[in-house]
Amino acid sequence: MSNDRIWTAALIVIGDEILSGRTQDANIAQLAKWLNLQGIRLKEVRVVADDMDSIGEAVNALRVTNDYLFTTGGIGPTHDDITVDAISAALGLSVVIHPVARGILEEYYATRGGVTEARLRMARVPDGAELVENRLSGAPGLRIGNIFILAGVPHIAALMLDGLNGKLEGGKPLIARTLGCWVAESEVADLLSATEKAHEGVQIGSYPFFREGRVGANFVIRSTEMPVLDACLADLATRLSQKGLEPVEDGI
Amino acid sequence: MSNDRIWTAALIVIGDEILSGRTQDANIAQLAKWLNLQGIRLKEVRVVADDMDSIGEAVNALRVTNDYLFTTGGIGPTHDDITVDAISAALGLSVVIHPVARGILEEYYATRGGVTEARLRMARVPDGAELVENRLSGAPGLRIGNIFILAGVPHIAALMLDGLNGKLEGGKPLIARTLGCWVAESEVADLLSATEKAHEGVQIGSYPFFREGRVGANFVIRSTEMPVLDACLADLATRLSQKGLEPVEDGI
Numbered sequence: 112m113s114n115d116r117i118w119t120a121a122l123i124v125i126g127d128e129i130l131s132g133r134t135q136d137a138n139i140a141q142l143a144k145w146l147n148l149q150g151i152r153l154k155e156v157r158v159v160a161d162d163m164d165s166i167g168e169a170v171n172a173l174r175v176t177n178d179y180l181f182t183t184g185g186i187g188p189t190h191d192d193i194t195v196d197a198i199s200a201a202l203g204l205s206v207v208i209h210p211v212a213r214g215i216l217e218e219y220y221a222t223r224g225g226v227t228e229a230r231l232r233m234a235r236v237p238d239g240a241e242l243v244e245n246r247l248s249g250a251p252g253l254r255i256g257n258i259f260i261l262a263g264v265p266h267i268a269a270l271m272l273d274g275l276n277g278k279l280e281g282g283k284p285l286i287a288r289t290l291g292c293w294v295a296e297s298e299v300a301d302l303l304s305a306t307e308k309a310h311e312g313v314q315i316g317s318y319p320f321f322r323e324g325r326v327g328a329n330f331v332i333r334s335t336e337m338p339v340l341d342a343c344l345a346d347l348a349t350r351l352s353q354k355g356l357e358p359v360e361d362g363i
Numbered sequence: 364m365s366n367d368r369i370w371t372a373a374l375i376v377i378g379d380e381i382l383s384g385r386t387q388d389a390n391i392a393q394l395a396k397w398l399n400l401q402g403i404r405l406k407e408v409r410v411v412a413d414d415m416d417s418i419g420e421a422v423n424a425l426r427v428t429n430d431y432l433f434t435t436g437g438i439g440p441t442h443d444d445i446t447v448d449a450i451s452a453a454l455g456l457s458v459v460i461h462p463v464a465r466g467i468l469e470e471y472y473a474t475r476g477g478v479t480e481a482r483l484r485m486a487r488v489p490d491g492a493e494l495v496e497n498r499l500s501g502a503p504g505l506r507i508g509n510i511f512i513l514a515g516v517p518h519i520a521a522l523m524l525d526g527l528n529g530k531l532e533g534g535k536p537l538i539a540r541t542l543g544c545w546v547a548e549s550e551v552a553d554l555l556s557a558t559e560k561a562h563e564g565v566q567i568g569s570y571p572f573f574r575e576g577r578v579g580a581n582f583v584i585r586s587t588e589m590p591v592l593d594a595c596l597a598d599l600a601t602r603l604s605q606k607g608l609e610p611v612e613d614g615i
Contacts, residue, residue, distance in 0.1 A: 124408075127566070127568055127585075128568055128570055128583070129391065129392075129395075129408075130395060130404075130405045130406070130407075130408070131395055131399065131405070131537070131539065131583075131585070132391075132392045132393070132394075132395030132396035132398075132399060132405075133539065133570075133583060134392075134570070135389075135392045136388065136391060136392070137387075139381065139384075139388060139410065140381075140384045140386075140387045140388070141384070142384075143381075143382055143383055143384030144384035146384075147383065147384060152382075153382045153383070153384075154382070154412065154417075155382075155409065155410065155411055155412075155417065156376075156381075156382070156408075156409065156410035157407065157408065157409050157410075158391065158407065158408035158409075159407055160406065160407075161568070165406075165407065187548060187549075187569070187571060188548060188549035188552045189548050189549075189552045189555055189556070189569040190552065190555060190556035190559065190567075191566075191567070191568050191569060223547070224550070227549065227550075227552075228553075229549045229550075229552030229553055230549040230552075232552070233549075264571065264572070264573075266573075285383070287383065287385065295475070296439060296440060296441050297439075297440035297441075297479065297481050297482045297485075298476070298479075298481075300440045300441045300442065300479075300481030300482075300484070301480075301481055303441055303442060304441070304442035307442065314379070314443075315442075315443070316379055316380055316413075316443050317439070317441040317443060318380055318385075318386070319439060319516065320516070321516075321518075331380070331383075331385060333379075333383070
């Protein structure tokens with residue numbers, strides 16, 4: 112397998128609360144940053160409702176087109192937590208009680224009123240799933256094949272990702288550097304395009320903003336190769352300076 | 364057509380900056396809230412890269428399964444702005460210069476250096492598209508069929524949505540009320556499920572949180588019918604009180 116193989120992941124954010132606008136999603140950016148560190152690229156995200164068919168369809172579409180698939184949300188103890196059922200159905204697996212997950216819940220709830228039927232829901236897994244540790248609340252995340260089933264509450268999802276750190280095979284991390292400039296991006300569109308073309312293996316993104324009554328843009332240069340990235344950054348800075356602009360390292 | 368018809372929309376967020384974690388998306392929640400006011404439900408969101416095929420595939424999948432499709436991002440003047448090209452290709456339409464969009468740009472840039480070739484990119488539209496006004500920066504949004512093409516910068520997207528206010532046919536708005544409670548949601552899981560079942564046309568979502576060292580949850584009740592919503596809310600408050608809990612109106 113080539114050293115340059117690109118490893119990809121997709122994310123399914125499960126939850127009516129995101130689609131209703133009640134909750135501002137924080138899991139997309141959190142997972143994206145964590146994946147960057149593992150050398151894995153987030154290729155696509157879908158946000159779907161708490162609905163068996165919607166979840167199942169997204170799972171089956173994305174698990175085969177990516178090396179890894181993550182889901183967040185819907186693994187709690189209440190009636191609207193249907194992620195395990197939906198993924199099991201999508202994979203043609205039955206839902207079973209995981210004995211270790213049950214043990215974790217029994218220990219966690221020993222001093223909190225014991226494991227009720229509702230709480231036992233959190234030990235239900237697709238048959239064959241492994242647990243992904245969650246040091247905080249007892250309810251574990253799950254791994255079944257290339258699918259990672261995480262909590263919807265961002266700081267619990269973060270703890271589960273901590274537990275997965277360094278355990279997933281990835282490729283070279285995509286590195287990014289930013290140059291900011293007080294300029295309308297339309298004035299430097301040709302310059303950006305020419306700079307990108309002059310440096311193979313580099314993408315330049317242009318992100319305009321309006322601040323303090325002025326227009327500006329941040330130019331983000333991405334590559335897996337540090338020397339290529341550095342050369343492109345220096346070239347872009349030179350070209351902007353030659354136009355009488357003052358590029359700002361690390362962005363504005 | 365029935366009065367109870369549910370109108371739906373999907374959103375495609377276009378941009379490497381969201382998938383890399385560099386930018387925290389704000390358009391999902393913004394569009395979701397705006398759609399609620401129009402009586403339209405956001406059913407699915409996809410976040411895709413600045414890539415012709417990824418955009419085209421998502422567009423063709425979602426435009427036929429929803430009444431409306433919105434996109435955000437990729438309509439600026441730089442080389443990474445390919446939304447118009449990708450949507451035109453997906454629909455089998457050619458890309459043309461819209462004379463009114465060109466006029467708007469000429470007026471806007473008259474005192475800002477004139478319309479360059481890069482700026483003229485912002486007047487390119489799928490053949491047959493109408494403009495969606497943008498009072499701020501001159502570059503308009505677009506409508507082609509049931510597809511609305513909006514800016515990626517959230518406050519510009521907001522201005523374009525302002526211009527569309529009340530212009531899209533919708534159904535009854537989904538209304539939501541919240542009860543908060545300092546309780547582990549697993550302790551009231553059965554109660555929530557029973558309450559939802561007792562009130563037809565109501566969904567109850569349970570959203571746990573950890574704050575001030577304590578666990579709690581907000582229960583969000585959703586319905587299109589105010590009397591049904593009120594009855595369910597009162598019933599849930601009674602059931603929680605009967606368990607010795609103190610429900611908090613409008614959430615914690």
